[in-house]
Structures are given as C-alpha cells and as structure tokens.
Amino acid sequence: MATIVPESRSKRRQVSLAEVLIERAIQVTGLSAVLLVILIFVFLIREGVPAFFQVPISSLLMTRWYPIEDYYGLLPLIAGSVIITGGAAIISLPLGIATAIFIAEIVPDGAREILKPLVEVLAGIPSVVIGFMGMLVITPLFRTALNIPTGLTAFTGMVLLAWMVLPTVVSVVEDVLDTVPKTYRDAGLALGLTHWQTIWRIILPAGKSGILTAFMLGIGRAIGETMTVMMVTGNAPRIPKSPLDIFMPIRTMTATIAAEMGEVAQGSAHYHVLFAVGLALFVITFAVNLAAAAVVFRSTKRAERMLS
C-alpha cells in the first residue's frame, strides 16, 4: 500500500458499487465495539448515578448491606468480588499455563487432538450446570473434608471459578505457544538446550503478551461470573476479618445484582443502587482491562522490534 501507481488507480475505478457498500458496512461493524461500549456506559450511568443522589455516599461506604431497611453499604460486596476473583486467578494461572504446555508440547499429536477439544468443552459447560454440580457434589465434599458448618463458602467459589476460567487461559496460551515460529524452537534445540529449557527460556517468553491476554480474559470472566458464585458461596454479605474467613459464606457484587434485581421496583433507590453496583463492575473491569491492554500493546511492540 506504500505507493499507488497510476495503473492501480485506474483499476480502482472498476470497483463496483456493491463492493463499495460492502466495504462501508464492514467499516461500520468495525466501529460497533466502540459504539457499544459507549452505549453500555451511558445506560449504566443513566440508571446508576441517581443512586448517589438518593442514597448518601457515606452510607454506600458502610459495611452493612441490608436493602430492606435501606442499608446500602457496598464494601462487603466489593470485598467478596475481589477475594473470589483474586483467589481464582491465583489458582488458575499456573494450572492453566501448565495444562497448555502439556497439550502443546508434551503429549503426542494424537492425544492433543482429543485434549484440546476436551478443554474447550469445559469452556462451554454453562455456569449454572457447574453451580448445580457444585451444590450437589463439591459443597458436601468440602463441608465434611474441612469440617465446617457449611460448604457454601468463598473457598468453594474460588475453586470452582478457577476451574471455570481455566479453558480460557489454556486455549489462549496454547494457541500462543502454537504460533511461536518453529525456527525459534529449532534454534533452541540446535544450541543444545533441552526440550524444557527451550519451552521455559524461548517459547514462553516469545508468547508472553499472549499469556498476559489469557490472564486478562480469565480475570474478566472470573469477576463477571454470576450463577456459579451465587449458587455456591452462601451469599452472606460480610467482610472477612481473617484469612480463615474464606471458609465462610461470602457474597459478590454480581450475585447481588442477579439475586435482587428481579424483585425491586423500577426507579426505587434499591433499583438504582443495583445499577450503581453494575456501573462499579463496569468501571473496575474497564480499568483492569485497560491496564492489561497497555501491557499487551507495549510488549507486542517490543516483540515486533526484536523480530524486525
């Protein structure tokens, strides 16, 4: 595209009207993502911001969530979401990278053709099914194994959530490992590195930005997960006071919206506060993703410089 010579300019005139229309349509769809983000933001503000006029900020920052008596303290909900997402991320990242390496590098091609779709199957299992199985199988298991009064705990949510996030991490990392040029690998092996050293020192670093993307998508999915979390964490809005409190019930922002939005009167303070919680989730995920995107863009540029 660098230089347009006269011949190609004359060829351009032959482009049909249909083609011009198609290309315009494609440009519009290209912009759709930006328009939608703005639209979502506008509607969350429209329905969420009135909450700050109906309920004083000081009371939103309290530690008690009990809407029936007009207690709208958001701190326990925020704490719940942060704890569960953080726990899930810590568990799932190493497991996910390991599984991706296992599938991409260790097993023979035949097994790979079975394992890769199998992990994708997990991504497709609806969260409500995992919540359902969590309630019937995992929850009683944790209750008896850990000898705690209820299996509906923050920990149960973290484990299930970590496992649900895994396919996202695995498939993205695996694709990244797959796209690292074969010459890199050959170069490593030719230098006398073992297979593991080649993976650890060459392939993983080359796929670093992709791995960050995977982590980011994983966190995005974890913080937004609603049904599983609502079904297995007990939904008690309380702020944990010690690390052992992860074996107690907890309640996330997402579960609160899902559980309560169906029962509020449109336009009430409760309704607007729930939208404000949604707005907060939107802003949090926006900030996390923006930060992650900055990292991805920077490292991509560095990789491009190195390769050129």
Added chain:
Amino acid sequence: MRLSRQMSQRIAFGLITLAAVVVILPILYIIGYVVVQGAGAITWTFLTEMPRDGMKAGGLLPAILGTLLLTVGTAVIAVPIGVGGAIYLSEYAKDNAGTRAIRIAIINLAGIPSVVYGLFGLGLFVIFLNFGTSILAGSLTLGIMTLPVIISTAEEALRAVPQSFRLVSTSLGGTRWQTIRRVVLPQALPGVITGIILGIERAAGETAPILFTAVAFFLPQLPSSVFDQTMALPYHLYVISTQVPGMPIHIQYGTALVLLLFILSMNLLATLIRRHYRKQRVW
C-alpha cells in the same frame, strides 16, 4: 547442588502432567456424573411436553424451545456484525489511534460481566426501547455479549492466513474485497466458524444476561412472537435447583443433562468442522 538439565526437565514435565490431570479429569467426571444421573429422566415425554404439577412432572418443551430461539436470535445479531468487525480489523484497519480504540473497546466488551450485560439489556431494550421482557431483548443482549468473542477469534483466524496469499490475489488483479471474499475468508473459514460456534454456545448456556431481559419462572404456553417472554434451559435449571423446594432430583439432573447435551453437540460440531477443514489446509 544444581540439578542436571535432564533431571530438571523430568521434574518440570512431571509437575506439568500432574497439573493437566487435575484440570482435565474433573471435566470427564462432571460430564459422566450428569449423564449417569440424568439419563434415567430423559424420555420422549420429558423432551416434548409442557411441565406439570409445579414443574415437578411433565416435560421441558418450553425451556428447550426458548433456548433454541434465543440461540438463533443471538446468531442472527452477533455473526454478521462480529465477522464484519473481524474483517475490518484484519484487512482494513490501519495502525492508528482509531484502531487502538476499537481494540480497547473489544477487550473491554469481553471483560464486562455477563450480569452487567443483563442490566444494560434491561435499561436499553426492556425499558428504554420498550421491548419488554422478551425473546427480542434477550437475543439482543446475548448477541452483544457474544460479539467480542466472535470478533477476536475470527480476526485471529483471518490474520493467520499468510500474507503471500493476499499478495498473489492482488497481483492477479483482484480488488481488496475480491481478495477477502475469494481467498482470505475461505482459508480462514474453519477458524471463523469455530469461533462463532464457541461464542454462541457460551451465550446459549448463559443465565445472568437473560435474567431480567427474557426469561420467566414458568409460562403456561409457548411464546408466539419475539416480543413474548420465554423459559430457557439454564434459568430453568437454576429455578428448579434453588427456588423450588422438593423438586425431584432426577428432574434436576435430567434438565442439566439436556442443557449439557445441547451445548456439547454444538461443541462437537465446531470440533468436527475444524478438523475437517484442517485436513484440507495446504499451509
């Protein structure tokens, strides 16, 4: 003492294998468990009749039909926009601020919690546009939620097509759109289709986005237009496993199995398509 290189490789691979087993075995277990527990409930009646006795007997017809309708609705909305967006990003977009804004928007769309999509759908489609709690509002909400998945996967597939293919097509006198239509898109098709199916499959299993936009606890008759409320399998499973006391366990497992089979068959389709095309691929 330093481990020998072979030893450290053996330890690393051992740990990796262990991690993979921890991840993969429960997948088989959960599917196997639902199949074993739910298979007994699956009868022709269960699949084709309306629920009776407070949903404790009868069938799942309205929930199955509702999920099918929402899935088709999602595809109608998300596929053209998603694939178009992917073509734009892969083939047209220049490396400038505008394109970076689009990429950031896509990343953020992908990160927005599904329940927030539900709120958005409630605010825009149900209340502002006055579609009411309806199949239309639910499909639009799910469609928008699926967009970033389709755009990202399709773009990746399009970008994977070697640049030389495009150059050859252009050198033979093909216009940009002809090159995309005849060369790039066919080559990338398996990846694009896989992305579409995986995106829609996820939407089909979602509960949170349709909670306030499309579903009803129980409906005595089937929906007759896109402006009607509907029942849906994922929400139905949530309802009967948490909201209805004394629900027979085999009906719960049976519902979970039907939902799982619906999702897994789409998944299998995606896998078969990809495998079929990959064999034909020449690069």
